[in-house]
Amino acid sequence: MxxxxxxxxxxxxxxxxxxxxxxxxxxxxxxxxxxxxxxxxxxxxxxxxxxxxxxxxxxxxxxxxxxxxxxxxxxxxxxxxxxxxxxxxxxxxxxxxxxxxxxxxxxxxxxxxxxxxxxxxxxxxxxxxxxxxxxxxxxxxxxxxxxxxxxxxxxxxxxxxxxxxxxxxxxxxxxxxxxxxxxxxxxxxxxxxxxxxxxxxxxxxxxxxxxxxxxxxxxxxxxxxxxxxELTDVSLFQINDDFVAPSIDSPLIQKEMLYSLLQKNFQKDLSSFNFRLNESIWEISYHNNLYKCESFEEIVKLIPNLH
The missing domain is CATH 3.40.50.300 (P-loop containing nucleotide triphosphate hydrolases)
Structure with a gap:
């Protein structure tokens, strides 16, 4: 439905x-x-x-x-x-x-x-x-x-x-x-x-x-x-006590968006991940492998397959 x-x-x-x-x-x-x-x-x-x-x-x-x-x-x-x-x-x-x-x-x-x-x-x-x-x-x-x-x-x-x-x-x-x-x-x-x-x-x-x-x-x-x-303003909220953040290398506003996306969707330790924004592409390092995502939607779909 x-x-x-x-x-x-x-x-x-x-x-x-x-x-x-x-x-x-x-x-x-x-x-x-x-x-x-x-x-x-x-x-x-x-x-x-x-x-x-x-x-x-x-x-x-x-x-x-x-x-x-x-x-x-x-x-x-x-x-x-x-x-x-x-x-x-x-x-x-x-x-x-x-x-x-x-x-x-x-x-x-x-x-x-x-x-x-x-x-x-x-x-x-x-x-x-x-x-x-x-x-x-x-x-x-x-x-x-x-x-x-x-x-x-x-x-x-x-x-x-x-x-x-x-x-x-x-x-x-x-x-x-x-x-x-x-x-x-x-x-x-x-x-x-x-x-x-x-x-x-x-x-x-x-x-x-x-x-x-x-x-x-x-x-x-x-x-x-x-x-x-006009919608964005930088501020981070910690709402999920079980969430352990990964390393995020990006401008602050993109970091805020990725942080909120990950803790909202994954109640787990993501400290072994490294996220880096290269122009408009997110480069994700995990266990010596590199993955690339063009949107947050792709990231949400990728993480469960890796972790």
Missing amino acids: HLKINHANIGYDKTLISDANADLNLGEVCLLIGNNGVGKTTLIKSILHQISLLKGEILIDNKNVKNLSVKEIAKNIAVVFSKSTIPQNYTVEDLISLGKYIYYPFYFELKNNDRAEVREIIQELDLSQYTNTLLKNLSDGNLQKAFIGRAITQNSQIIILDEPTTHLDEKNKLIILKTLRKLAKQQNKIILFSSHDWRLAKEFADKMWYIKDHHLYSGIVEDVLLQHD
């Missing part, structure tokens, strides 16, 4: 994104980024078929979204918008449990295994102390986490989140991003989320969709970042 955009013009009366082409496969996390007003939310609504395309098609598992019913889209896609209506008199547990009701008539009681899953998600999102708290009494950050929990319990293959970390402090940003990446990798889901905070997001996303000048640039995160100078 995958999500695919083919030659799509996206917008309302006028085109915001022209001739968009992109795809996501199961197990991938994608960051959607762009300035305010460029069409990020419009793109999300087009995937949900809440807005019709001006041209082209969007496919889920090779099925055109315009041919899917609302219930079929809900079973395939869970979504959290940045501004969600707060159900009155609902607790955190009530809201997160709502994700299960696409599978039952609303008046049915949830099964014991469903309730156990809801409790597990509440704990993972660090919301246990707020289980029975009314939503109207939550901080903006914890309320956002509760809505994300509702999306997770829906157990859809695709989860889309519009600015999920906007109201969160650094601790809670990390909780959300780690949870989303864990979901993608362990439960084989597609996670698409928009954010302005690319410096944190690049540590957790596999791909990036960047909207600029009515165009959708898509690809592996580090490749897209290096193609757009």
